Amino acid sequence: MTDPISSETHGDIRIIWSDNPPVNALGAAVRQGLVREIEAAEKDDAVNAVVIACKGRTFFAGADITEFGKPPVMPWLPDVVDRIENCTKPVVAAIHGTALGGGCEVALGCHYRVALPSAKLGFPEVNLGLLPGAGGTQRAPRVAGVELALQMATSGKPISAEKAHDAGLVDRLVEGDLVQHAVAYAEEVKDIRPLPKSSERDDKVRNVDPALFDEYKKANAKLFRGDVAPQANLECIRTATEKPYEEGVKIERMKFMELMSGEQARARQYFFFAERKAAKIEGVGEDVTPREISRVGVIGAGTMGGGISMNFLSAGIPVTIVEMNQEALDRGTAVMQKNYQSTAKKGRMTEEQVEQAMGLLDPTLDFDKLSECDLIIEAVYENMDVKKEIFSRLDKIAKKGAILASNTSYLDINEIASVTDRPGDVVGLHFFSPANIMKLLEVVRGDRTADDVLVTAMALAKKIRKVAVVAGVCYGFIGNRMLIPRQKQAEQLLLEGATPQQIDKVHVEFGMPMGPFQMADLAGVDIGWHRDPERIESIRDALCAIDRWGQKKGAGFYDYDENRRPSPSGKVQSIIDEFAARKGVEKREISDQEIVERTLYTMVNEGAKILEEGKAQRASDIDVVWVYGYGWPVYRGGPMYWADSEGLDKIVDGLKRQEERLGDDWSFSELLLDKAEKGEKFTR
Ligand code: 3HC
Numbered sequence: 001m002t003d004p005i006s007s008e009t010h011g012d013i014r015i016i017w018s019d020n021p022p023v024n025a026l027g028a029a030v031r032q033g034l035v036r037e038i039e040a041a042e043k044d045d046a047v048n049a050v051v052i053a054c055k056g057r058t059f060f061a062g063a064d065i066t067e068f069g070k071p072p073v074m075p076w077l078p079d080v081v082d083r084i085e086n087c088t089k090p091v092v093a094a095i096h097g098t099a100l101g102g103g104c105e106v107a108l109g110c111h112y113r114v115a116l117p118s119a120k121l122g123f124p125e126v127n128l129g130l131l132p133g134a135g136g137t138q139r140a141p142r143v144a145g146v147e148l149a150l151q152m153a154t155s156g157k158p159i160s161a162e163k164a165h166d167a168g169l170v171d172r173l174v175e176g177d178l179v180q181h182a183v184a185y186a187e188e189v190k191d192i193r194p195l196p197k198s199s200e201r202d203d204k205v206r207n208v209d210p211a212l213f214d215e216y217k218k219a220n221a222k223l224f225r226g227d228v229a230p231q232a233n234l235e236c237i238r239t240a241t242e243k244p245y246e247e248g249v250k251i252e253r254m255k256f257m258e259l260m261s262g263e264q265a266r267a268r269q270y271f272f273f274a275e276r277k278a279a280k281i282e283g284v285g286e287d288v289t290p291r292e293i294s295r296v297g298v299i300g301a302g303t304m305g306g307g308i309s310m311n312f313l314s315a316g317i318p319v320t321i322v323e324m325n326q327e328a329l330d331r332g333t334a335v336m337q338k339n340y341q342s343t344a345k346k347g348r349m350t351e352e353q354v355e356q357a358m359g360l361l362d363p364t365l366d367f368d369k370l371s372e373c374d375l376i377i378e379a380v381y382e383n384m385d386v387k388k389e390i391f392s393r394l395d396k397i398a399k400k401g402a403i404l405a406s407n408t409s410y411l412d413i414n415e416i417a418s419v420t421d422r423p424g425d426v427v428g429l430h431f432f433s434p435a436n437i438m439k440l441l442e443v444v445r446g447d448r449t450a451d452d453v454l455v456t457a458m459a460l461a462k463k464i465r466k467v468a469v470v471a472g473v474c475y476g477f478i479g480n481r482m483l484i485p486r487q488k489q490a491e492q493l494l495l496e497g498a499t500p501q502q503i504d505k506v507h508v509e510f511g512m513p514m515g516p517f518q519m520a521d522l523a524g525v526d527i528g529w530h531r532d533p534e535r536i537e538s539i540r541d542a543l544c545a546i547d548r549w550g551q552k553k554g555a556g557f558y559d560y561d562e563n564r565r566p567s568p569s570g571k572v573q574s575i576i577d578e579f580a581a582r583k584g585v586e587k588r589e590i591s592d593q594e595i596v597e598r599t600l601y602t603m604v605n606e607g608a609k610i611l612e613e614g615k616a617q618r619a620s621d622i623d624v625v626w627v628y629g630y631g632w633p634v635y636r637g638g639p640m641y642w643a644d645s646e647g648l649d650k651i652v653d654g655l656k657r658q659e660e661r662l663g664d665d666w667s668f669s670e671l672l673l674d675k676a677e678k679g680e681k682f683t684r
Contacts, residue, residue, distance in 0.1 A: 001029065003029065003033055004018055004019050004020035004024075004027075004029050004030050004033060005017065005018055005019075005029070005030060005032075005033020005034060005036070005037055006019070006033075007037050007040070007041070009046070009047065010183050011183075011187075012046060012047055012048040012049070012190070013047070013048065013049050013050070013051060013183045013186045013187065013190075014037075014040075014041040014044070014047045014049075014050045014051070015050075015051045015052075015053060015179065015183065016033075016034065016037040016038070016041070016050060016051070016052045016053070017053055017054070017055055018030055018033070018034070018052070018053075018054045018055065018060065019054070019055040019056065020056075021056050022056070022057070023056075023057070023058050023060075023061035023062075023097075023098075024054045024055075024056060024058060024059065024060045024061060024103070025060070025061060025062060025063065025064035025065070025066075026060050026062065026063050026064055026077055026080075026102045026103065026106070027064035027066075027067060028064075028067070028073040028074075030060075030064075031075050031076075031077060031080045032075065034052070034080055034083075034084070034106075035075055035079075035080055035083050038050065038083055038084055038087050038091070039083075041087070041089060042087055042088055042089060047089065048089060048190040048191075049089055049090045049091070049092065049186035049187070049189065049190040050087065050089055050090070050091045050092070050186070051091075051092045051093075051094050051179065051182045051183055051186050052084070052091060052092070052093050052094065052106070052110060053093075053094040053178070053179050053182065054094075054096070054097075057097050058096065058097025058098050058099075058103075059093070059094075059095045059096055059097050059098065059099040059103055059107070059119070060099065060100075060102060060103030060106055061097070061098050061099075061100045061101070061103050062100045062101030062102045062103050062104075062124070062125075063077055063101060063102040063134075065128065065269060065272060065273075068260070068269060069266075069269075076134075077102050077105070077133070077134040078133065078134040078135055078249070078253070080106070080109075080134075081102075081105050081106055081108070081109035081134045081135050082109070082135070084106065084109040084110055085109040085110075085111070085197050085198065085199060087195075088195075089190070090111045090112065090186065090189050090190055090192065090195055091109075091110040091111050091112070092110060092111070092112045092113070092114055092182050092185055092186045092189070093106065093107040093110035093112070093113045093114070093182075094114055094115075094178050094179050094181075094182035095107060095113060095114065095115035095116070095119045095121070095161070095170070095178075096115070096116045096118070096119050096178050097119060097120075098119070098120045098121075098122070098158060099115075099119065099120070099121045099122075100120075100121075100122050100123070100124050100158065101122075101123060101124055101125050101132060101136075102132075102134050102136075104121050104122060104123060104132070104136060104140075105132055105134040105135055105136040105139070106134075107121070108135070108136065108139040108140060108143060108169075108198045109134075109135070109139070109198070111189075111195045111196050111197065112171045112172075112185065112186075112189060112196070113164075113169065113170045113171050113172075114170070114171060114172045114173075114174055114178070114181055114182045114185050115161040115164065115165070115170045115172075115173060115174070115178075116161065116173070116174065116175070116178050117160075117161050117162060117173050117175065118161070119160075119161040119170075120158040120159065120160060120161065121152075121158060121159055121161065121164045121169060121170070122152055122156065122157060122158025122159060123136055123140070123152045123153045123156065123233075124156040124158070125153070125156070125229075125233075126153060126154060126155070126156040126229045126230055126233055127156040127268060127272070127634075128265060128268050128269050128272060129228070129229045129259055129262065129264045129265030129266070129267070129268035129269065129635060130229060130256060130259050130260060130265055131153065131229060131232050131233045131236055131252065131255060131256055131259060132153060132233075132252075133252060133253065133256030133260075135199065135249055135252070136153070136252075137149070137153060137233065137236035137237050137239075137240060137248070137252045138199065138236070138239075138240045138245055138248040138249050138252060139198040139199055140152065140153065140169075140237075141204060141205050141237050141240045141241070142198055142199065142201040142202060142204055142205055142240065142245075143167075143168055143169055143198045143201060143204070144164070144167040144168060144169040144204075145167060145168075145204045146204065146205060146208050146212065146237060146240070146241060147212070147216070148163075148167050148169075149237055149240075150213075150216055150233075150234060150237050153233040153234075153236075153237060154216075154220065154223055154224075154230040154233050154234055155220075155223060161173055171185075172185055199245045200245070202245075205240050205241045206241075208241040210238075210241075213234060213237075213238050216234070217234065225511070226511045226633060226635065227264065227633075227635050228259065228262065228264055228635075229259055229264065229265070229268075229635075232255045232258070232259055235251075235255065236248070236251060236252045236255055239251050239252070263645065264635040264636075267634070267635055267636055267637035267641060267642075267645070268634055268635055268637075270620075270637050270641055270683065270684075271623065271624075271627065271634050271637055271638065271641070273620075274620035274621075274623050274624055274637075274638065274641075274683075275467055275624055277618065277620055277621075278467065278468065278469045278470075278620070278621050278624045279458055279462070279468065281451075281454050281455065281458060281470055281617070282470075282617045284451045284454060284455060285451075288451045288452050288455045289452065289455070290452060290455045290456040290459045290460075291374065291401060291403065291452055291453070291456045292374060293317065293374045293375045293403075293456065293460055294317070294318070294374055295317070295318045295319070295320065295372055295373045295374055296309075296312045296317055296318070296319050296320070296373055296374070296375045296376070296377065297319070297320045297321075297322065297369075297370040297372075297373030297375070297376035297377070298319055298320070298321045298322070298376075298377050298379055299321075299322050299367075299370070299376065299377070299378045299379060299380060299390060300322075300323065300378065300379040300380040301321050301322075301323045301328055301329050301331070301332025301333065301363070302328075302332065302379065302380075302381075303335075303433065303434070303435075304379040304407055304431065304433060304435055305321060305332065305377075305379035305380075305407075306321075306332045306333075306335050306336045306339075306435075306436075307431065307433065307434050307435025307436040307437075308377055308379055308407065308431050308435045308436075309321050309336065309361065310336055310339065310340070310357070310435070310436035311431075311435065311436055311464040311465075311466070312360075312464060313336075313357040313358070313360050313361055314357055314436075314464070315463050315464045315465075316356075316360070317360070317463075317464075318360040318361075318362065319360060319361050319362065320362045320364060320369050320370060320372060320373055321333075321361060321362070321363050321364070322364055322365070322366070322367055322369070322370060323363070323365060324365070325365070326365065329363050329364075329365060330363075332363070333361065333363050336358070336361070337354075337358055339436060340354040340357060340358065341354060367393065367397070368397055370394065370397060370398065371397045371398060371399055372399075373398070373399075373402060374399070374401075374402055374403065375402065375403045375405060375456075375460070376394060376398060376402060376403070376404055376405065377405045377406070377407055377429055378390050378391070378394075378404075378405065378406045378407060379407040379431075382408060382409065382410060382411060382528075384411055384412075384415065384416075387406060387408065387411065387416050388415070388416060388419045391404060391406075391416050391417070391419050391420050391426070392419045392420065394420070395419070395420035395421055395422065398425075401425070402425065403425055403426075403427060403453050403456060403457070404420065404422070404425050404426045404427075405426070405427050405428065405429040405457075406426075406428055406429070407428075407429055407430060407431055408428060408430065409430055409476070409477075409480055410475055410476050410477075410480060412473055413426065413427070413428040413444050413446040413449075413473050414446050414447050414448075414473055417446050417448060417449075423446065423447075423448040423449075424448050424449065424450035424453065425450065425453060426446055426448075426449060426453075427443065427444060427445065427446065427449045427453050427454065427457055428442065428443065428444025428445075428446070428471075428473075428477070429441060429442075429443060429444070429457060430442035430443075430444060430471075430477060431466075432479075432628075432629050433523070438628070438629065439465070439466055439467050439628040440466065440467055440468075440469070440479070440624075440625060440628035440629035441457075441461045441466040441467070441468040441469070442468075442469055442471045442477050442478060442479065442625065442629075443457045443458060443461070443468050443469065443470050443471065444470075444471050444472070444473060444477055445470055445471070445472060445473070446473055447473070454470065458470075467624060467628050469616075469621045469624050469625050470616075470617055470621070471615060471616060471621075471625075472613070472614060472615035472616070473615075474610070474613065474615045477615070478607075478610055478615065478616050478621070478622055478625045479625045479626065479629045479630060481606060481610060481615075482603045482606045482607055482610070482622075482626070482639070483603075483630075484606070485602040485603060485605070485606050485666070486516060486599045486600070486602060486603050487516055487520075488663070489598040489599050489602055489662065490503050490516040490517070490598075490599055491538060491539055491540070492598075492661070492663070493590055493594075493595060493598060493599075494539060494576050494580075495539075495576065495579060495580040495583060495585040496580075496585055496586075496587065496588060496590060496661075497587040497588050497589060497590050498590040498595060499568065499573070500515075500517035500557045500558065500568070500572065501568050502590070502592070502595070503515055503516060503517060503595055503599070504516065504517050504518050506592050506595040506596060506599075507599070510596070510600070510633070510636075511632075511633030511635070511636060512630070512631055512632065512633065513631035514631075516599065517556075517557035517558070518557075518558075518566070520540075520550060520556065520557060521550040521551050521556035521557055521558055521560075521566070522550065522551055523550070524549055524550045524552060525540055525543050525544055525548060525549050525550045525556045525557070526544050526549040526550070529541065529544045531544075533545035539575060539576060539579055542575045542579060543556060543557070543572070543575065548571075548572070551564055555569070555571075557569070557572055558572070559571075594658065596654075597654040597655065597657065597658050598658050598661070598662065600639070601643075601651050601654045601655050601658075602655070602662065602666070603639055604639050604640065604642075604643040604651055604672070605651075605655060605668065605669050605672055606669075607619070607622045607639055607640055607643075607682075608640075608669035608671045608672035608675075608682070609669040609671070610622060611640075611671055611682070612669055612670060612671040619640040619641075619682035619683045620638070620640070620641070620683055622638065622639065622640050623637055623638020623639060623640050623641050623683070624638065625638075626638050626639050637683070640682040640683050641682075641683045643682065644681040644682055644683050644684060648672060648675050648676035648680070648681065648682075649676045649677075649679075651672070651676065652668075652672060652673060652676040655668065
């Protein structure tokens with residue numbers, strides 16, 4: 001293997017280069033090379049300062065995650081960072097791309113930091129269930145201040161170079177040739193002594209009000225719910241305000257090791273690779289090139305169509321949006337404008353960016369204008385006949401090579417494609433609501449979808465910052481298909497004696513953002529309702545018949561006050577009781593464990609069927625769907641990983657215990673039974 005670290009000298013400045021594609025992760029060879037080159041520069045009398053820079057797309061993006069869980073190879077990253085800081089000559093970091101995790105810690109070990117304005121700095125360790133373990137929790141608050149360090153470490157979100165510059169984390173922003181500027185900067189500072197060491201600064205960690213930490217936690221309660229890493233990050237940063245640096249790093253090390261050996265870190269690290277694997281399409285070679293998409297068409301300016309359009313507009317791709325009448329078109333456009341405005345109000349967009357995005361939108365009533373588009377996404381209501389009519393019209397007007405996509409959540413893409421003469425160009429693009437916010441995109445591969453159409457969809461997803469997962473054609477694809485048994489069991493449990501509150505509580509305590517009934521109330525109890533108030537076959541039908549359609553009507557499974565705060569509803573309870581009596585279901589005490597077995601274990605069973613039928617490429621894709629589409633707690637990896645951690649034999653035992661109650665149309669997945677028997681796992 002070639003050495004990833006090399007050096008060259010410009011006058012009296014030594015440049016240490018890292019070239020370790022794809023992201024300059026700080027693997028063993030990089031760590032060894034850095035120490036070797038720092039020591040060489042120190043010894044060389046002709047060198048007066050050092051610049052550390054990276055080739056390729058980014059500055060060090062962190063420790064090498066593939067080394068986690070393997071026997072450690074010296075030198076350790078904390079020692080490398082210390083070695084850089086203790087260099088007797090000034091060291092300047094030249095930052096481009098993303099200085100993340102250990103990469104940001106290396107930058108903090110340097111005496112100075114120069115960055116391109118496009119660079120980002122961050123501590124994403126929390127996303128891996130960890131904390132910055134190479135002195136980051138102690139150096140960052142000393143340099144950037146406690147509040148910013150807390151924010152970076154507990155949220156995992158990177159900050160812009162500009163923000164880092166304002167906070168003192170970057171010393172100089174430069175445009176153009178980064179390394180040339182860094183060398184010039186090194187020339188300017190080469191004689192300054194003492195060298196500014198991040199670990200020795202304490203002006204920003206002295207006299208910090210201890211209440212700040214509790215206040216931060218209160219204001220960001222969501223970050224801390226059920227998750228151990230954010231708390232450990234907070235405690236380490238608090239330590240930086242209470243104890244000297246040397247003690248702080250010892251505590252940091254201890255907590256890092258504690259986290260690293262925990263189940264949550266393992267789940268999160270599994271998920272990191274699961275997410276990246278999801279982008280890979282089985283059976284499609286790397287040589288397949290995507291089609292060019294320079295204009296997108298969207299049919300339908302309702303909630304979904306508008307949200308979908310915003311993704312492309314925000315990414316700078318023009319959108320032609322078509323509606324049936326002017327009023328609907330105006331309403332849809334106004335909602336998009338309003339959503340952008342509220343993002344701008346929160347400071348996440350400038351007015352200029354809002355204008356730019358909306359300037360790329362071409363709202364029209366003229367269906368034929370879709371002939372200009374390279375990708376056309378149909379986002380009208382779920383009705384096969386309507387969709388077929390739209391696709392046969394599209395077939396006549398769309399340009400050759402245009403991709404024709406449906407945003408259907410359940411319907412058969414093959415049937416939709418069958419009305420066209422170009423089924424290879426047809427694909428499902430199932431966005432999740434709100435489509436401008438939710439990260440998940442199910443890319444539904446029809447029997448005849450062309451490889452380059454799939455490759456285009458996956459590449460485009462990345463461009464609009466979605467996480468895409470390939471799904472096969474089946475009712476509800478991956479995510480919604482797994483919701484069906486959960487919803488069915490949840491309603492049945494109501495008849496048997498559980499309350500909506502109890503079932504929701506079990507899910508929330510598990511780590512889901514909300515339970516099945518809270519979700520139904522938010523999404524609309526009436527979704528998929530047959531709209532006949534006389535026909536009452538389920539509790540849902542009964543609620544819909546009396547206008548309890550969820551939050552939008554102020555009532556659903558719960559009652560809502562004017563601030564949309566829920567409370568248990570006596571009316572709903574009497575509907576449940578009446579229904580149970582009518583069906584002759586006897587009430588009994590339902591344990592929380594039974595709720596887990598009947599709602600979550602049945603989901604796992606459905607996931608196994610999806611795998612068995614080849615409707616998901618791999619178990620980890622199912623986990624990606626559930627984390628990004630439904631808020632499954634990432635520290636539990638996803639339903640399939642979680643089932644593996646619980647033990648598949650335990651899942652099977654639980655399901656066997658409940659089998660009689662699961663209904664006549666429920667059946668075991670053969671794959672689940674087989675794996676449980678052989679002691680195998682889905683994901684490992
Ligand atoms: N170690 C090993 N491999 C890594 C890696 C890392 N830190 N970061 C990324 N990779 C790999 C990915 O697995 C992927 O591999 P593949 O091509 O085989 O699938 C490849 O690099 C490219 O990654 P992405 O597809 O994610 O590329 P993007 O351009 O979309 O994103 C990135 C680049 C923003 C750097 C993103 O990869 C990322 O966020 N990486 C993780 C950064 C991170 O978590 N760093 C902290 C590590 S923990 C740490 O530093 C501990 C320390 O405090 C002691």
